[in-house]
Amino acid sequence: MKTYQTYLFDFDYTLADSSKGIVMCYRNVLERHHHTGISDEAIKRTIGKTLVESFSLLSEITDADTLEAYRKEYVKEADKYMTANTHLFPETSHVLATLKARGAKLGIISTKYRYRIMELLGHALPESTVDLIVGGEDVQTPKPSPEGVFIALEKLQTEKTDVLYVGDSTVDAETARAAGIDFAGVLHGTTTLEELAAYPHTGIMNDLTALLKNE
Numbered sequence: 001m002k003t004y005q006t007y008l009f010d011f012d013y014t015l016a017d018s019s020k021g022i023v024m025c026y027r028n029v030l031e032r033h034h035h036t037g038i039s040d041e042a043i044k045r046t047i048g049k050t051l052v053e054s055f056s057l058l059s060e061i062t063d064a065d066t067l068e069a070y071r072k073e074y075v076k077e078a079d080k081y082m083t084a085n086t087h088l089f090p091e092t093s094h095v096l097a098t099l100k101a102r103g104a105k106l107g108i109i110s111t112k113y114r115y116r117i118m119e120l121l122g123h124a125l126p127e128s129t130v131d132l133i134v135g136g137e138d139v140q141t142p143k144p145s146p147e148g149v150f151i152a153l154e155k156l157q158t159e160k161t162d163v164l165y166v167g168d169s170t171v172d173a174e175t176a177r178a179a180g181i182d183f184a185g186v187l188h189g190t191t192t193l194e195e196l197a198a199y200p201h202t203g204i205m206n207d208l209t210a211l212l213k214n215e
Helices: 019-032 040-044 051-059 064-081 092-101 116-120 147-156 170-178 193-197 208-212
Strands: 004-007 105-109 132-134 162-169 181-188 203-205
Touching: 004 147, 040 051, 040 147, 040 181, 051 064, 051 203, 092 105, 092 203, 116 181, 132 147, 132 208, 147 162, 147 181, 162 170, 162 208, 170 181, 170 193, 181 193, 181 208, 193 203, 203 208
Parallel strands: 004 105, 004 162, 105 132, 162 181, 181 203
Antiparallel strands: none
16 A cells, blocks of 8 residues: 555544444433434444434434433443443554654544543553544534544645545545545444445555555
8 A cells, every 4th residue: 555644544443443332322321311222233333423413313313402412411421431442453553653653644533522532542552653633522514524634634734645544434435535635444344345435545454454565
């Protein structure tokens, strides 16, 4: 794969598997409000969307105040359960450390809140590994809006042609396309190869180690 000066990563299902914690938190909120019969797979398929979008899809509720109340409840649940139920994929630490050692800039663009990602990474990586995290609280419009990517490009002082965005979902692919940067998909999550391949991409990887293999 081509070498880039900057690598921007999604977080959930790209660098880490937090699905256990995510399912637990959604289920606790949904069942508290009598939304039952929702499968774990249905919840996992919403990973990458905002909390409000996900709750609307899962509950079929559209009322903004109700969805905001669910979002706040989820955050409280996540404060209790998310960190203990999240782990980096086996290759993540090595890949990030190697890219960093090669002189690349590394960033994370996620709908997950920045403070949560920092808490999770603090248990697993040296503090200087990732140069920038743009979380859900840092943007006005979430992915697939390119706003988070543009923030990263400005702060990392990087040109679009020097950037690869790595993600697991069609939301990530749409984000890269909207930002006008290269995209590589990784099959860690629930999105299939066929779904990712429908979007412009430089590669679709079984895991992140493909980033270390030069053309």
